[in-house]
Structures are given as C-alpha cells and as structure tokens.
Amino acid sequence: MTATSITSIQPVTADTVIQGDCIEIMRGMETGSVDMILTDPPYIARYRSRDGQTVKNDDNARWLRPAFAEAYRVLKSGGFCISFYGWNNADTFLAAWRTAGFRPVGHVVFRKRYASAKRFLSYQHEQAYLLAKGQVQMPLLPIPDVIDWRYERNALHPTQKPVSILTPLIEGFTSPSEIVLDPFCGSGSTLVAAKELGRRFMGIELDATHHATATRRIAGTDNRGWPRKRPLYLSNEDERATVPSTVQLPLRGVQTFDHYRATNPREKNQQGKIVPDPPRQGQLLGRSVNCRCLL
C-alpha cells in the first residue's frame, strides 16, 4: 500500500491515495477501470464548521461537471456511482450527473438521531443518489434506501462520513477484490470501508492535510475513524436476517469454515463468522455464493 503526492499526473494504482485535483488525476486513468465510485463531493454550500473549518471547492460549482464527466468515463460500463450531495443544490448535481451520462436509479437517505441544523425544519438526514452507467444488473437482495446514521465524531474531517454507513453501500454493489474509487476522499472514510471489506480502493484528495489523514488511515496508523465493531447490515431488522454464523454455507469450492479460513490466508487466524458477500439472505443456502469472514 502506498501514499503518493503528485506534482505531475501519475498513473493511479489500487490501494493508493493520491493528492491532487481529481479531474486531472482521473484524466490519467483508463476508461472503465474502476468497478464502483462512492464519493462525497463538496455540497457547494459554503460550509463552515463551528470552529471555522471550510471545505475546498465548497464555494463554487466549476469542478462539478468536469469531475463527474471523468468519473463516468473511468467507471466500468454496468457499474454504479453513489454520490452524496447537498439537498439545496439537488438540481445542479442532477444536471451534472445526467450530462455526464449517469442514470439515477435510486436515492438513499441517512437518518440522524440529531439535527445538523434547525431552521425551517430540524435537518436530520444526509442523502445520496445511486447512479448507473449503462446496462446494470439488479442485486439479488437490494439494500434498504434508508440507513441509520451512526454518529462518529468529526475528528478527522469537518464533514467526515461514518465508515459504518459506507460499508453497506460497498457491500451491496461490489464483490470482493473489486476496485472502489473515491475522487473526493477527504479523510479516507470510503477507503477505510473498502479496505475493511476486502475491496481494493483508490482515493484522490486535493487538500494536503486531509490527504495525509487518509494516508495514515489506510496504513492503519490512525485508527480514530475505524469502526469498533464491523457493521453487517443497515438496520436492526436486517441484522436479524443475517445468515447464521456456524454456517454450512455452500462456499464456492469450499465446504467448511475451517477450510475457508485455511484457504484465505488474510483471514486465517481470525475468529469470526462467514457471511455471504454481497449480503444475501438464507434462502440462498444450497447455492454457491461468495463469502467473507466477519470478525
């Protein structure tokens, strides 16, 4: 795993976080080279935290169309992009996504137990669009479009996203070892979630301080944003639907839990349970599915 700072355009490799303007960096990437994009771009809202921190490019929309045009190009055909956005600029974001070629196929609401602000409403959710490129396949078990926001302090970035709300999105739309790109990666929450799930990742961040934070996180030397417990599903209701632990899951080419661990060196010494990946429910027992070990 490497951390790279660039002054000229360099090829982007997996499991890397690069410092620079994502438009320029993505221009150096191959068409169709990533499996999923999960990103949290500036909301174009002139954000200022209580302690005066701001977000680069949150004061203008000049980057929006070129960035998503490149994001569309580097995403594989049949891939998904999930992008957070600011609700008060929904029209601007939707126009940019559609112009790039994306087709909105879903919308996710992240429900908070507290209000970020109180004005006309008590503002208690974040939101993201699920965008498709080309002919996409529907998941066997679609994830819910309402996800509970589990509060994690914004210790690493003023608009940090909790890793726990990102993992179900990655689980739901990628398979193990696929590449997840976050062109606006901030402190690297998406990258941590992807790594946590055994996916490969690519991060791009303009700000040197945030780039350094993301670099530390993916190297595992800054665990402040790491989830204490691995989240499984999105709500209590879904957790009940989890495939039971001591499974006789029909793992691909593998019959038992011990055999699974023995043949997956990364997880060899881990105690845990095996679950299907992406998440699926019990009615799939008896069929071959990809699995992973939950700690």
Ligand SMILES: C[S@@+](CC[C@H](N)C(=O)[O-])C[C@H]1O[C@@H](n2cnc3c(N)ncnc32)[C@H](O)[C@@H]1O
């Ligand atoms: C909303 S924040 C992402 C926060 C992130 N989700 C986290 O959990 O830390 C958006 C990030 O995009 C970065 N950014 C803005 N313009 C950019 C550009 N053109 N290229 C790359 N990063 C950019 C900002 O510096 C900021 O850190």
